[in-house]
Amino acid sequence: MHCATCGERREPGSDRCETCGAAAPTGRLVTRPERLRVCPRCSYQGEGIPYFRKTGHVALLVGVSIFTYGFGGLVYWLARRNHLVCPRCGLGWENAARVLAMTGSEPEKRLIEARPDEPLPSRGIKRRIAGVVMVLVATLLVLIGIVEGEGAAIAVGSVMGMGGSLAFYWGWQGLQGRRQAVMRGLQRKILQLATMKGGTLTVTEVAADLNLSLSAAEKILTSMDDDFRVRSEISEEGVIYYEFPELRHRKELGPGI
Numbered sequence: 001m002h003c004a005t006c007g008e009r010r011e012p013g014s015d016r017c018e019t020c021g022a023a024a025p026t027g028r029l030v031t032r033p034e035r036l037r038v039c040p041r042c043s044y045q046g047e048g049i050p051y052f053r054k055t056g057h058v059a060l061l062v063g064v065s066i067f068t069y070g071f072g073g074l075v076y077w078l079a080r081r082n083h084l085v086c087p088r089c090g091l092g093w094e095n096a097a098r099v100l101a102m103t104g105s106e107p108e109k110r111l112i113e114a115r116p117d118e119p120l121p122s123r124g125i126k127r128r129i130a131g132v133v134m135v136l137v138a139t140l141l142v143l144i145g146i147v148e149g150e151g152a153a154i155a156v157g158s159v160m161g162m163g164g165s166l167a168f169y170w171g172w173q174g175l176q177g178r179r180q181a182v183m184r185g186l187q188r189k190i191l192q193l194a195t196m197k198g199g200t201l202t203v204t205e206v207a208a209d210l211n212l213s214l215s216a217a218e219k220i221l222t223s224m225d226d227d228f229r230v231r232s233e234i235s236e237e238g239v240i241y242y243e244f245p246e247l248r249h250r251k252e253l254g255p256g257i
Contacts, residue, residue, distance in 0.1 A: 124174025134164025
């Protein structure tokens with residue numbers, strides 16, 4: 001069990017948190033979520049591992065680096081360094097079949113999310129890398145053209161530089177779109193959690209149930225705070241909480257509404 005104010009572990013049945021001294025009202029204690037992905041290829045259940053923790057991927061990285069004088073290895077590492085894979089078969093972890101998050105006190109744990117993750121847009125890292133490389137090559141061509149007085153080199157470099165700039169911008173748009181998709185997914189999970197909690201949440205509750213850092217949980221809740229459907233309030237004890245009036249109204253009307 002964890003305190004809804006500070007998030008520290010506390011003993012079941014105790015009236016107050018041993019760390020911060022906050023009272024523990026009924027329904028305010030939550031268990032940390034059991035986030036579980038299921039690999040569709042080998043049925044492994046658990047968490048993904050970094051891409052380059054697989055021996056085969058490291059060997060491929062070394063081979064590519066040797067045959068391309070390090071440049072290909074650098075591009076390969078940049079493209080895959082943030083990827084997660086199944087520790088058993090190496091399948092990309094974004095293809096995992098399910099994500100489960102359990103919340104609530106025993107024995108009434110409930111599912112927050114039991115559907116496959118929605119596919120996220122590409123981060124555009126390949127397009128951004130390609131754009132940077134094209135701009136660097138274009139700059140070199142233009143400089144050579146200026147020094148040697150070659151108009152063709154200047155023209156080719158200018159066209160390549162424009163293409164590289166467009167490729168980088170295309171990749172940057174992909175990164176922004178992915179961030180927005182991630183934010184929408186987290187906001188949807190917070191709404192599900194708020195429904196279970198009766199229409200009020202604290203930053204610590206969101207961080208504990210969704211396995212986020214406190215700063216990330218606060219950032220998402222702040223982004224949802226429009227002072228209409230979601231608004232922040234301060235309790236008499238000085239605790240900041242976020243209220244979802246529509247969900248609280250639905251709870252007051254009863255489950256049949």
